[in-house]
Amino acid sequence: MNRDQLEGKWEQLKGKAKELWGNLTDDDFLKAEGKRDKLCGIIQERSGERREDIERKLQDHNL
Numbered sequence: 001m002n003r004d005q006l007e008g009k010w011e012q013l014k015g016k017a018k019e020l021w022g023n024l025t026d027d028d029f030l031k032a033e034g035k036r037d038k039l040c041g042i043i044q045e046r047s048g049e050r051r052e053d054i055e056r057k058l059q060d061h062n063l
Helices: 003-025 028-047 051-060
Strands: none
Touching: 003 028, 003 051, 028 051
């Protein structure tokens, strides 16, 4: 497991925390940000790519 994969696990955890906090505070934007962080973390863990590259690809596909 490389560093990017470990960072992917961290991003998933951070995303879950943001999503839960968004639920508690009824903040839809924070919930969405948390879901995006989780998605990036899953992709990063499985592919080993850098987060910046994943963000760029998601933005190119309007996700």
